[in-house]
Amino acid sequence: VAEVACSMVEVQYQDNLYDDRVTLSVAKLRRAAVGDGKEAFEECEVARPTRYVRSYAIALNFSRRILNAGDYANGRIEAVEYSAYRRLLGYRVGLTAGNGEERAYSIVVDSECGYLFMAQSEQKGDGAMRELFASVGRGGGLERYDEFHNTYYLLPDDVDGDDLFLGCSVEKLDCRYAQQRKYAAWAKAMVGHWCVGGYFLSRSKGFWEVGIFDLLTPTSQGNIYDTLYAKTVSNPVSRQYVYGVQGHFVKLSGAVRELNFGFDRYVCAIVAEGLALEDYIDRAERMQFARGGYKSLLGGVVSI
Numbered sequence: 001v002a003e004v005a006c007s008m009v010e011v012q013y014q015d016n017l018y019d020d021r022v023t024l025s026v027a028k029l030r031r032a033a034v035g036d037g038k039e040a041f042e043e044c045e046v047a048r049p050t051r052y053v054r055s056y057a058i059a060l061n062f063s064r065r066i067l068n069a070g071d072y073a074n075g076r077i078e079a080v081e082y083s084a085y086r087r088l089l090g091y092r093v094g095l096t097a098g099n100g101e102e103r104a105y106s107i108v109v110d111s112e113c114g115y116l117f118m119a120q121s122e123q124k125g126d127g128a129m130r131e132l133f134a135s136v137g138r139g140g141g142l143e144r145y146d147e148f149h150n151t152y153y154l155l156p157d158d159v160d161g162d163d164l165f166l167g168c169s170v171e172k173l174d175c176r177y178a179q180q181r182k183y184a185a186w187a188k189a190m191v192g193h194w195c196v197g198g199y200f201l202s203r204s205k206g207f208w209e210v211g212i213f214d215l216l217t218p219t220s221q222g223n224i225y226d227t228l229y230a231k232t233v234s235n236p237v238s239r240q241y242v243y244g245v246q247g248h249f250v251k252l253s254g255a256v257r258e259l260n261f262g263f264d265r266y267v268c269a270i271v272a273e274g275l276a277l278e279d280y281i282d283r284a285e286r287m288q289f290a291r292g293g294y295k296s297l298l299g300g301v302v303s304i
Contacts, residue, residue: 004058005116006030011142013132020121022132027116029058029109040064044077052089055109058116059090062107066093080106082130085137087111092126108133147172147214151196154212154266156286158293159200163283166199173213186228190215205279208272212287218265225262240277242284243268243294249277263289 001008005027013022040060041048044067049056056079067075074096082088090108097103106119106129117136119129142148148170159165173191181187190213198210215221230248238249240259247261252271259280260269268287270280285294 001027001116004029022119022121022128024132025118027118029113029116046077046079046091049079049089052087052111054113055089055111056091058109058113059107062116062118063091063093063105066095066105066107070095070097072097080108080126082106082108082133082136084110084133084135088117088133088136090117092129104129106133147194151194151212151214154196154288155198155210156283156293157288158286160202160283160286162202162204164201164203166201168199169197171195171197184228184232186224186232189224189228200283202274202279206272206274208270208275208283210283210287211269211271213267213269215265215267221262221265221267225260225267240281242281243287243289244297247284249280259284 006029008025008027010023010025013024014020040046040057044060044064046060063077067077072095074094076094077091078094080090080092088108088110090106093105093107095103095105101122103120103122104125106117106126108117109115110117117133119132121129142152151170152168155168172194175191178184178187178191193213193215195211195213198212200208200210202208215224233248233250237251240247240249240261242259242261243263245261245263247259250258250260252258255273256271257273257275257280258269258271259277260267261284262268266289268284268289270284272280275283287293290297
């Protein structure tokens with residue numbers, strides 16, 4: 001993907017009733033020229049289209065990689081066209097694994113070659129995929145979801161000049177979160193809540209990440225963080241004043257440290273290896289629990 005795209009987002013849709021899942025990836029394509037796809041059309045024995053050749057060629061290149069990625073009992077490819085904010089053109093790839101499991105991928109590119117879309121599902125047929133793609137590029141997108149809006153915009157708007165923003169993730173914590181933390185009482189209480197992860201690269205001090213957990217109410221945050229978590233921290237720890245509250249600076253493993261604290265309904269945790277304590281605090285206080293970060297509270301301008 002990095003060869004033809006400059007950024008990418010992936011979303012997983014889950015039907016809570018039937019547990020059907022669809023994973024949709026969207027990549028912003030670079031403007032670099034793409035060939036006519038002659039090699040891909042010939043290899044896959046797919047007829048070269050007479051219109052939107054470039055869109056079909058990009059989609060077919062990715063379809064071909066999926067077909068060649070595993071040892072499948074059966075592989076099928078067929079041209080598709082979906083109606084969305086623009087025409088979406090490409091291919092539907094059907095695969096049968098050795099155990100008989102069916103998988104389907106829809107790989108399409110818009111008619112202007114601006115975006116690549118890849119959808120994968122084990123249960124959904126072409127009709128369901130057509131309905132999904134019909135909504136692409138229309139409406140409010142991720143901002144329609146409170147779970148996204150309530151966490152993503154807490155990430156810093158004013159990053160340190162040495163930092164490069166790499167990307168983010170927004171997810172609902174499941175039982176794996178508690179399992180990875182040996183089913184600690186505080187970890188089990190976090191399951192079901194939403195979290196945003198922000199990933200950054202300091203050009204001089206290396207990679208660091210932040211996790212912000214939305215626990216819905218200040219009372220819930222207090223019960224989970226102040227009561228369940230704070231009383232069970234066993235690793236070497238020092239208490240630190242950050243964002244106007246008392247947090248914990250914890251040794252995880254080796255040189256990896258974590259600064260965590262609770263603020264209002266949220267818990268924030270910053271993990272890094274190469275940062276000094278003052279760097280942790282500086283970055284923590286850039287989080288937008290108050291718009292503009294902690295400095296806006298100090299300046300008397302409060303907007304939460």
